[in-house]
Amino acid sequence: MWLYKFLLYLACNNIYYAAVSGEPTPPDADYYIGAVVEFPARTITAAASTEERLQQFGELLESSAIRPDIVVFPEDVLNDRDTPIVVPAPSDDVITCNADEAHYNYIISRMSCYARSLGIYVLINVVEVHNCTQTQNVSDLVANCAIYNANVVFDRHGVVVSRYRKYNLIGSEWLYFNYTSQPEEEAIFHTDFNVTFGHFTRMDLLYARPAQALVQRGITDFLHPSKWQSELPFLTAVQLHQSWSFSNNVNLLVAGTNDPSNGRSGTGIYAGKYGVLIATMTSVEKQSKLHLSVIPKHNASSEKVLKIFKLSQSNRKAQPNNSSQSVLDRFTGVVVARNNDIDLYVTQPLIGRTNMSGPLQQQLCHNDLCCNFYIEMHANPLANATTLSYYYRLAAFRGMGTFLNTEPDELAVCAIFACTGDHLYTCGRIYEEGVSVVPRYIFDTIRISGNFTRQRPCLLSPTSVDNLLMPLPVDEFEWQLQAHSNFTLANLTLLQPRSDLLTFGIYGNYFLDDTIYDHHHKDDASSLSSTMLLLLFLLNLQFYL
Numbered sequence: 001m002w003l004y005k006f007l008l009y010l011a012c013n014n015i016y017y018a019a020v021s022g023e024p025t026p027p028d029a030d031y032y033i034g035a036v037v038e039f040p041a042r043t044i045t046a047a048a049s050t051e052e053r054l055q056q057f058g059e060l061l062e063s064s065a066i067r068p069d070i071v072v073f074p075e076d077v078l079n080d081r082d083t084p085i086v087v088p089a090p091s092d093d094v095i096t097c098n099a100d101e102a103h104y105n106y107i108i109s110r111m112s113c114y115a116r117s118l119g120i121y122v123l124i125n126v127v128e129v130h131n132c133t134q135t136q137n138v139s140d141l142v143a144n145c146a147i148y149n150a151n152v153v154f155d156r157h158g159v160v161v162s163r164y165r166k167y168n169l170i171g172s173e174w175l176y177f178n179y180t181s182q183p184e185e186e187a188i189f190h191t192d193f194n195v196t197f198g199h200f201t202r203m204d205l206l207y208a209r210p211a212q213a214l215v216q217r218g219i220t221d222f223l224h225p226s227k228w229q230s231e232l233p234f235l236t237a238v239q240l241h242q243s244w245s246f247s248n249n250v251n252l253l254v255a256g257t258n259d260p261s262n263g264r265s266g267t268g269i270y271a272g273k274y275g276v277l278i279a280t281m282t283s284v285e286k287q288s289k290l291h292l293s294v295i296p297k298h299n300a301s302s303e304k305v306l307k308i309f310k311l312s313q314s315n316r317k318a319q320p321n322n323s324s325q326s327v328l329d330r331f332t333g334v335v336v337a338r339n340n341d342i343d344l345y346v347t348q349p350l351i352g353r354t355n356m357s358g359p360l361q362q363q364l365c366h367n368d369l370c371c372n373f374y375i376e377m378h379a380n381p382l383a384n385a386t387t388l389s390y391y392y393r394l395a396a397f398r399g400m401g402t403f404l405n406t407e408p409d410e411l412a413v414c415a416i417f418a419c420t421g422d423h424l425y426t427c428g429r430i431y432e433e434g435v436s437v438v439p440r441y442i443f444d445t446i447r448i449s450g451n452f453t454r455q456r457p458c459l460l461s462p463t464s465v466d467n468l469l470m471p472l473p474v475d476e477f478e479w480q481l482q483a484h485s486n487f488t489l490a491n492l493t494l495l496q497p498r499s500d501l502l503t504f505g506i507y508g509n510y511f512l513d514d515t516i517y518d519h520h521h522k523d524d525a526s527s528l529s530s531t532m533l534l535l536l537f538l539l540n541l542q543f544y545l
């Protein structure tokens with residue numbers, strides 16, 4: 001809807017013609033046209049389906065009526081670690097379109113041709129084997145050389161201009177993959193439309209290197225192939241992506257692999273403080289789709305461009321009615337994991353007092369973090385004794401936690417989250433598909449503030465997710481950071497009444513890299529044992545709760 005408006009705007013400014021005729025966006029424009037592709041996960045052995053998938057890549061690119069400047073494909077959909085390919089180095093400066101099979105794998109030659117014939121930048125993610133010897137035999141390379149999860153970027157001429165080898169691996173990837181030693185240097189490239197991009201993959205989003213380091217270097221636009229596994233209460237895909245883009249105030253283009261029965265889905269384009277331009281989660285295993293948006297350059301000066309973006313935000317969806325809310329619209333099509341660390345949080349149930357006169361004010365502290373909650377709410381007249389509702393808990397946490405229940409990290413959190421019952425173990429879960437949920441309360445105002453230790457690097461973000469597994473539009477909350485001598489006061493306020501929230505709060509990531517916990521030194525006995533201890537500790541606590 002808003003894209004249509006934007007195109008009207010472009011038409012009025014005589015740019016529309018250029019966009020549909022496939023002219024590249026000029027370097028002095030306030031915007032560029034970006035696209036992200038959602039694509040199903042591999043189901044059969046990679047070798048058998050790679051050819052077919054490349055064909056589909058081509059069809060998706062050619063099907064777009066508007067020619068984007070840059071397209072991002074998702075993670076791990078082409079080949080696997082049994083069929084790795086050699087990727088040319090950007091310094092080789094070769095056009096690999098129609099290259100001899102003996103020199104470059106057909107993935108590299110075919111994608112180069114697509115990029116050249118359509119005149120677009122294209123990013124794909126592949127399993128790469130480093131050509132570390134002179135052999136032409138890939139089996140020899142696999143036996144002797146490093147294997148990477150790699151992003152490969154082709155420019156409009158079909159030249160590989162960037163090759164980034166994923167730095168932050170997860171789980172069993174540590175057994176099979178190597179990682180780059182110079183993540184920031186590999187992850188940057190320049191374009192002819194005068195945008196410098198950074199790019200990284202999946203888990204990288206949660207770490208200081210390279211993502212946060214690139215932001216600090218002034219990179220404002222990021223490409224992110226992923227196959228994100230959503231986790232409640234804080235790390236569902238679109239929730240995390242908006243939160244990261246918003247708090248860093250950078251553009252983020254996310255292409256997601258669809259495998260909803262394993263919790264994987266989530267594709268979108270996010271424009272920093274302007275929020276979501278496109279965001280989607282799907283329950284359809286086989287869904288493949290190209291999503292396209294005009295993206296404002298970071299320092300877009302044109303008031304008109306910015307105005308349209310604000311319009312797109314406020315028109316996004318009808319506001320829920322303050323006075324009453326019947327059965328909630330819910331999205332249950334992705335199997336969402338629960339973060340078991342919340343069992344370690346200091347929490348308190350949000351009790352609906354019978355008369356609800358006046359706001360609820362509450363402080364919860366954990367270690368050196370104190371969270372202040374101020375909540376105004378009223379009972380939903382449409383809820384009754386027979387309807388099912390979410391329960392809520394206020395929570396504070398400051399300490400060692402994990403992402404996706406496997407990767408340790410230092411976190412600080414002030415939040416309110418939904419539970420399906422009275423007990424903490426029911427939090428971070430949602431009701432099954434088909435259950436009619438009628439909210440018991442309507443939140444008129446929620447204000448959460450916390451005093452977060454000042455420490456570098458650190459990313460404090462507002463986080464929110466509703467029953468559609470979408471974050472709140474950025475104009476429905478207010479976010480303030482105030483620096484004090486040794487802490488940062490973060491302040492998050494809900495501006496519109498809502499009754500469909502699963503999570504609302506402040507999520508602070510203190511990034512473990514460069515500490516004894518750096519997961520790149522797993523073979524270091526001391527850090528390994530501290531991880532093990534932490535896991536044992538978690539198991540114990542869960543057992544007793």
Ligand SMILES: *[C@@H]1O[C@H](CO)[C@@H](O)[C@H](O)[C@H]1NC(C)=O
Binds near residue numbers: 027028029194
């Ligand atoms: C490219 O962007 C830079 C700022 O990032 C700006 O100073 C420069 O003028 C731009 N170049 C063109 C050709 O517009």
Ligand SMILES: *[C@@H]1O[C@H](CO)[C@@H](O)[C@H](O)[C@H]1NC(C)=O
Binds near residue numbers: 104135137138141
């Ligand atoms: C590895 O590099 C050498 C020398 O550049 C080349 O002759 C050989 O074909 C490459 N091997 C593969 C499998 O691409």
Ligand SMILES: *[C@@H]1O[C@H](CO)[C@@H](O)[C@H](O)[C@H]1NC(C)=O
Binds near residue numbers: 137138139140
């Ligand atoms: C490649 O090397 C492997 C083992 O070294 C061998 O079995 C295979 O036949 C070789 N393939 C080619 C095409 O030379």
Ligand SMILES: *[C@@H]1O[C@H](CO)[C@@H](O)[C@H](O)[C@H]1NC(C)=O
Binds near residue numbers: 145146147174176
């Ligand atoms: C790649 O990773 C494997 C498995 O962890 C390891 O044995 C090998 O030494 C690594 N190779 C390089 C070049 O780092």
Ligand SMILES: *[C@@H]1O[C@H](CO)[C@@H](O)[C@H](O)[C@H]1NC(C)=O
Binds near residue numbers: 218220298299
């Ligand atoms: C954007 O503008 C701000 C101030 O207006 C400036 O500090 C910053 O360097 C600019 N960023 C870029 C990438 O040009």
Ligand SMILES: *[C@@H]1O[C@H](CO)[C@@H](O)[C@H](O)[C@H]1NC(C)=O
Binds near residue numbers: 321322323
């Ligand atoms: C919201 O409430 C107003 C009255 O306060 C009513 O006129 C309107 O129809 C309601 N909207 C919805 C979508 O229920």
Ligand SMILES: *[C@@H]1O[C@H](CO)[C@@H](O)[C@H](O)[C@H]1NC(C)=O
Binds near residue numbers: 323444
């Ligand atoms: C919503 O309605 C309730 C009564 O139904 C009222 O107390 C509250 O102030 C209203 N909130 C807003 C923001 O209009």
Ligand SMILES: *[C@@H]1O[C@H](CO)[C@@H](O)[C@H](O)[C@H]1NC(C)=O
Binds near residue numbers: 356
């Ligand atoms: C409402 O409840 C609070 C405590 O839960 C009590 O102090 C207050 O007197 C009650 N107000 C009314 C009007 O019943």
Ligand SMILES: *[C@@H]1O[C@H](CO)[C@@H](O)[C@H](O)[C@H]1NC(C)=O
Binds near residue numbers: 327382383385387438
């Ligand atoms: C309770 O509310 C639901 C949904 O609003 C409604 O369908 C049901 O008839 C109500 N039951 C009673 C006993 O009021």
Ligand SMILES: *[C@@H]1O[C@H](CO)[C@@H](O)[C@H](O)[C@H]1NC(C)=O
Binds near residue numbers: 369452
């Ligand atoms: C936050 O506030 C609490 C209570 O006032 C205090 O004990 C704690 O030291 C503060 N934390 C920081 C990081 O300043």
Ligand SMILES: *[C@@H]1O[C@H](CO)[C@@H](O)[C@H](O)[C@H]1NC(C)=O
Binds near residue numbers: 368485486
């Ligand atoms: C913060 O600084 C104040 C004085 O500047 C000091 O009293 C307080 O203990 C410090 N708090 C922490 C958590 O370091």
Ligand SMILES: *[C@@H]1O[C@H](CO)[C@@H](O)[C@H](O)[C@H]1NC(C)=O
Binds near residue numbers: 492
């Ligand atoms: C948080 O923001 C609200 C609204 O802007 C303001 O009223 C409140 O005083 C702030 N709280 C703190 C602790 O700064």
